[in-house]
Each structure stands twice: as structure tokens, then as C-alpha cells.
Amino acid sequence: MKRIAVLASGRGSNFQAILDALARGEINGACVALITDNEDAYAIERAKAAGVPAVVVNFRNYPTKAAFEADLLAAMHAADADLFVCAGYMRIIGSEIIRAFAGKMINIHPALLPAFPGLHGQRQALEYGVKIAGCTVHFVDEGLDSGPIIVQKAVPVLDDDDEEALDERILAQEHIAFPEAVALFCADRLVVSGRHVKILPETP
Numbered sequence: 001m002k003r004i005a006v007l008a009s010g011r012g013s014n015f016q017a018i019l020d021a022l023a024r025g026e027i028n029g030a031c032v033a034l035i036t037d038n039e040d041a042y043a044i045e046r047a048k049a050a051g052v053p054a055v056v057v058n059f060r061n062y063p064t065k066a067a068f069e070a071d072l073l074a075a076m077h078a079a080d081a082d083l084f085v086c087a088g089y090m091r092i093i094g095s096e097i098i099r100a101f102a103g104k105m106i107n108i109h110p111a112l113l114p115a116f117p118g119l120h121g122q123r124q125a126l127e128y129g130v131k132i133a134g135c136t137v138h139f140v141d142e143g144l145d146s147g148p149i150i151v152q153k154a155v156p157v158l159d160d161d162d163e164e165a166l167d168e169r170i171l172a173q174e175h176i177a178f179p180e181a182v183a184l185f186c187a188d189r190l191v192v193s194g195r196h197v198k199i200l201p202e203t204p
Helices: 013-023 043-050 065-079 095-100 121-128 163-186
Strands: 002-008 029-036 054-056 083-086 105-109 132-139 149-156 190-193 196-199
Touching: 002 013, 002 065, 002 163, 013 029, 013 043, 013 163, 029 043, 029 065, 043 054, 054 065, 065 095, 083 163, 105 163, 121 132, 121 163, 132 163, 149 163, 149 196
Parallel strands: 002 029, 002 083, 029 054, 083 105
Antiparallel strands: 105 132, 132 149, 190 196
16 A cells, blocks of 8 residues: 655645545555645645644745745655655755655646646636647656656637636546556556556556
8 A cells, every 4th residue: 555645736636536536445555645735725634634644834924935845745755655745736846856766756736738737727718719728737857847657638628718617627538547557656566667657557
């Protein structure tokens, strides 16, 4: 059984989707910690309800990003997790942390990468005029939303979509894709070779 720690900054709906999948027995793991950079994050309430320890490393309390990330790194080491899940964690993670947990950290992005990395993927998709959008779960590397892709889910872009409507449609798929990717990791079914992630067949 894998130890899972979640990094989140806000409402934590993807965190909840993973907690729900764990409760249903769909993931061979246990959530051992929520780590948040925001003492007001609603994800903390979700952690309390699930009996998951919440660790707050409040970014606003630090004079520099380096000082903040030193304590964040310490909190992550203390969690002793096999997998770190960035579920709405809104800060770019520094290279030292990424190298410390290489191959053990995944993120979800509201676009079909490599299209529309960075902030406001839904808005970027609408402005570009694409007909299909979606979400991507990927390993975290030192680039911006550039790590090897694990799972993608697509949704149609409708003619009358605004950013909120498209966001809701993509978010529904995020709540499917993220637990799916976590389950694959925890079942040791992911093999990374360069940019390619091979999904091994399920064992009987």
C-alpha cells in the first residue's frame, strides 16, 4: 500500500476526488498528509473530515521563496510519502524539491498538454478557438507543465462556452482522471521512458 501526500492551495475538489476513490477501495494506498501553503484553504476542512493530518507551511509567513521552500521540503520529507499529488497547488515548485522527489510527484492541468501550459488553460483554449479541450495528469519536472503525460481526458468546446462553463466540464473529467492516475501509480503500472509513460496491464 502506497503512502500518498497531497499538496493543495485552495478548495481541494481534486483532493476530495482522491479521498473518495480511496474510500471506495479504488486506490491501493492511504493519504498520510495534506500539505498546504494557505492557512485558509478549504482543503484543510476536507482533510479534517477524512482524518488526514494537515500541515500548513504558510507562504505569507516567509521573507523569501527559498526560506518557504526549505520548510516545504522538510514537511514533504516528514510525510515520508511514496507519491506527492499536486491537487490545485498554485505555486511553481522549485528545482530542489522536484529533484528530491523525481518520479514521485504528479500534477493535473486543465488543458490537453502540451497545448496551453501555465495559468488559465481554459481561457487560453477558448481564445485560441479549439474544438476539443480537456485535462492532463503528468509527472512534475523542472519545466512548466512539461513532465511526461500519464492520463488525459477530453471534452468538447461548445460554441456558447464561456470560461466558467468550460471549466466545469473539464473539472468533472479532472475528478475522474486524477484518481485514475493515482491508482495506476499505486498499482506500480506506470513505466517512464523519456517522455513516454507506458501503462502496464492490470495483473490478475
